[in-house]
Amino acid sequence: MRPVVEIRNLTKSYRRGGEIVPVLQDLTFDIADGDFVALMGPSGSGKSTLLNLIAGIDKPDGGTLLVGGIDITVLSEAELADWRARNVGFIFQFYNLMPVLTAFENIELPLLLTGLSGSERKEHVEAALAMVGLTDRMEHYPSQLSGGQQQRVAIARAIITDPTILVADEPTGDLDRASAEDILALMDRLNTELEKTIIMVTHDPYAARRARAIRHLEKGVLTRGQEKT
Amino acid sequence: MGVREAAFMHGLKLILRNALRHKLRTALTVVGLLVAVLAYGLLQTVVDAWYAGAQAASNARLVTRNAISLVFSLPVSYEARIRGVDGVTRVARSSWFGGIYQEPKNFFPQFAISDNYLDLYPEFVLPESQRQAYLRDRKGCLVGRQLANQFGFKVGDVLPIRGTIYPGTWEFVIRGIFDGADSTKVTRLMLFHWDYLNESVKKTAARRAEQVGVYIVGISDPENAASISRAIDAVFKNSLAETLTETEQAFQLGFVAMSNEIIAAIRIVSYVVILIIMAVMANTMAMSARERTTEYATLKALGFGPGFITLLIFGESVAICVVGGGLGLLATPPAAAMFKTLTGGVFPIFEVSPLTLGLQAACAVTVGIMAAVVPAFRASSVRIVEGLRAIG
Numbered sequence: 001m002r003p004v005v006e007i008r009n010l011t012k013s014y015r016r017g018g019e020i021v022p023v024l025q026d027l028t029f030d031i032a033d034g035d036f037v038a039l040m041g042p043s044g045s046g047k048s049t050l051l052n053l054i055a056g057i058d059k060p061d062g063g064t065l066l067v068g069g070i071d072i073t074v075l076s077e078a079e080l081a082d083w084r085a086r087n088v089g090f091i092f093q094f095y096n097l098m099p100v101l102t103a104f105e106n107i108e109l110p111l112l113l114t115g116l117s118g119s120e121r122k123e124h125v126e127a128a129l130a131m132v133g134l135t136d137r138m139e140h141y142p143s144q145l146s147g148g149q150q151q152r153v154a155i156a157r158a159i160i161t162d163p164t165i166l167v168a169d170e171p172t173g174d175l176d177r178a179s180a181e182d183i184l185a186l187m188d189r190l191n192t193e194l195e196k197t198i199i200m201v202t203h204d205p206y207a208a209r210r211a212r213a214i215r216h217l218e219k220g221v222l223t224r225g226q227e228k229t
Numbered sequence: 230m231g232v233r234e235a236a237f238m239h240g241l242k243l244i245l246r247n248a249l250r251h252k253l254r255t256a257l258t259v260v261g262l263l264v265a266v267l268a269y270g271l272l273q274t275v276v277d278a279w280y281a282g283a284q285a286a287s288n289a290r291l292v293t294r295n296a297i298s299l300v301f302s303l304p305v306s307y308e309a310r311i312r313g314v315d316g317v318t319r320v321a322r323s324s325w326f327g328g329i330y331q332e333p334k335n336f337f338p339q340f341a342i343s344d345n346y347l348d349l350y351p352e353f354v355l356p357e358s359q360r361q362a363y364l365r366d367r368k369g370c371l372v373g374r375q376l377a378n379q380f381g382f383k384v385g386d387v388l389p390i391r392g393t394i395y396p397g398t399w400e401f402v403i404r405g406i407f408d409g410a411d412s413t414k415v416t417r418l419m420l421f422h423w424d425y426l427n428e429s430v431k432k433t434a435a436r437r438a439e440q441v442g443v444y445i446v447g448i449s450d451p452e453n454a455a456s457i458s459r460a461i462d463a464v465f466k467n468s469l470a471e472t473l474t475e476t477e478q479a480f481q482l483g484f485v486a487m488s489n490e491i492i493a494a495i496r497i498v499s500y501v502v503i504l505i506i507m508a509v510m511a512n513t514m515a516m517s518a519r520e521r522t523t524e525y526a527t528l529k530a531l532g533f534g535p536g537f538i539t540l541l542i543f544g545e546s547v548a549i550c551v552v553g554g555g556l557g558l559l560a561t562p563p564a565a566a567m568f569k570t571l572t573g574g575v576f577p578i579f580e581v582s583p584l585t586l587g588l589q590a591a592c593a594v595t596v597g598i599m600a601a602v603v604p605a606f607r608a609s610s611v612r613i614v615e616g617l618r619a620i621g
Contacts, residue, residue: 057530057613078534085532092617096527100246105239112235113532121235157531 002069003030004164004197005054010063012049012220023049025220027063031165036191036198038211046220047201048169054199055088055167056080068164085113089158089196091168091187095150097142097157103129104138107156114161128156132186148179155186159196166190168200172207184210236537244544247517255549258513262553262596263560265506266589270561271568272499273585276492278576282415283481288454290349291446292480293461296471302440303470305427310464311444316457319447321346322423324440328390328399330380337376338418339390340442341426347371349447352410359384359405367425369404373416375577377406388419395430417577446474503592510600514546518604525608526616535609542605547597554593558586 012024023046031037039047052058053065056072057080065073068087075083090096097106107128111121129135132152142150151171158166168187172180188210190196200211208214216223248255293311295301305322312320323346326339344364347353355363355371363369372382382388388401401421409416423441431438448457458474465472475483485492518525525538561581569579 052614055530057617081529081532081534084530088530090527090530092527096523096617098243098524098527100243100250105242109239109528110531112239113232115232115235118235 002033004033004035004068005031005199006064006066007054008064008066010050010053010060010065012046012053012058012060023220024053024060027220027222029215029222031197031199034191034195034197036187036210036212037200038208038214039199039201039217040203040205040208040214041217041223044219045217047217050217051167051169051199051201054165055090056084085110086161087164089161089163089166091151091154091158091166091171093170093173095142095147095154095174097150097153099142102139102141103134103145103153103156106142106153107160110157110161124160125156128160131159132156146179147175148182151175151179151183152186155183155190159190159194164197166196166198168198170202170204171200172202172204180204180207236533237540240537240540240544243541244548247521247541248545248548251517254513254516258510258549259553259556261506261509262550262593263557265502265596266554266557266593267560267564268502269499269592270557270581270585270589271564272495272502273588274561274565274568274579274581275576276495276499277582277585278579279488279492280482280485281413281576281578283478283485284413286476286478286481287352288476288478289448289451290477291448291454291458291461291474292477293444293446293472293474294442294480296462296473299443301470302437302442303444303472305439305441307465307470307472308441308444311446311461314457314460314464316449316453316460317446318449319345319349321349321445321447322441323445324423324426324442325394326390326392326421326426327394328392330388330390335380337379340418340420341423342420343423346420346445347407349445352414353407353416354410355405355407359407363404366402366404367422368400368402370401370419370421371405371407372403372419374406374408375415375417376419377403379417382406390419395426395433397429397433399429412580413578415577443480445477451476503596507596507599510546510550510596511603513549514542514600514604517545518542518608522608522611522616526611526613529611529613530617538609539605542608543598543601546601546604547594550593550597550600554590554596557593558589561586561589 007030008028010024010027011022013020013022027050039050041047049058053060054067056075060073063073064071070083072080072083098109101109104125107125108121111124116124126135129138132155134149134152134156137145137149142153145153171187172183175183184207187198187200191198191212200207202208293303295303302324308320308322311317322343324341326341328339329335330337347355347360363371370388376382382403384403384406386403388403390399390401392399407416427438446461448454454476461474462472528538529535565579565581569576
């Protein structure tokens, strides 16, 4: 089966002052469909940059990056926005919910770009809320929810459009151990029951152990082969 | 509902909720806009009031005055010669009296007029009985409704006026109160008999007798105003007192022109007020947009385009300005009425014109749009990865 993410000779560097700092160097690897990959490495190793590139919110300097068979490095900004809306679900460390929207409305946001009717959107949102166990909190605003509940809303938002991949940047970084465990269990369910491909950046070895595979990055290169957990 | 419609409706929800996110900040901005739009409207109305008399003046009447200056009068003998000019139907005398009623702050115009003066001013409506009473009484006078209302004058009241140009205390009996034919007519003035003035002056300063401040000239066809004016002035060419004849409107505008600098200053101040609130509004929007950088980046990550972000910021800015400006608009007419009362009738016509209301609305919307330009550009063009790193 063709991998869902195919990375070939990917390079990325940033300009800091007058200096060019390489972040990713000639990176090549694949992520299989339905996989749950944890990207680990020290700060500055390039794991978040790699995640951003896979999610289509940043552009590489060189190489190719195919997600679901599409080379996203050649897409324009507008094409990338459309592509992200259909193919990527985001889970952020700090949830990134709209504080003025209720849980229901936050989850509904990505569906506004799909052309579904109001009743269809409602049906989808209610299913997602049930999936993350927050049906009784749908009218709550983010400020009225705990960190774990907010992250569950963010996960519901991420899966609502049934995207090709889910990208999670330190999804448990702002949570206590119990809430983190809930979130990891939920992500595990998404992977095993819904067969979602998840790529997660984390510093936390405990969180990484929930993934099916771990990739280590250091100074922009993969330091070890894929580790199975 | 299509993608655009759904996003638009959701966008409106976000706009309204974002606008109410910092209630105190929004309330203060709305109050600022209210005050600015109100101040702009009042200042524009002051300018309008300045021109009100001139705009209400007629093009069908000419004013003949001394060509050197309005300060100098014309001989009464000119009246018959002006009447003899082709196209002239009537000639009336009018002399500025310049007296003080009780105290200088009670200023109002007083004119000594010939008995046919009112025939040239059909816009001054006076009951025939009062007109006859006035004509019968040498010391009688007429006051306009606006003046009567300001000081509570009634028919039969004695009106003592202290002369400045013509010394002494002059006593007049109010024999009639005239109304304006419509609300644009200024009736804050007093009229009395030129003959009474002339006879009195003959006794005290004979040299100044038999003089007229200006002649009001009725003409048969306003189209011929220019040629008749030239013809009148030609009659007195090379005389000791050459004349300058112009339409009443031009004559009045000449007065207004003396205050051009003041009017220009008022206009400038009115626009400065709008510029200040625009800067305040732009700062508010910039602050709001900066605080929400992460949210905008998140929306972009989810697939919303820069246009949606722009809509959110412009929508919020315009919504706040429409509310503030709308309240300012609503407050303007009552504030103008209060202003008119407080200024003691300095502006007999002080009405907010539809044009002023339109300009106020336009200013409010313009402020809303202009204030959002830079924040919207910045927010919509922010790179997602940088926006997600921003601390809100």
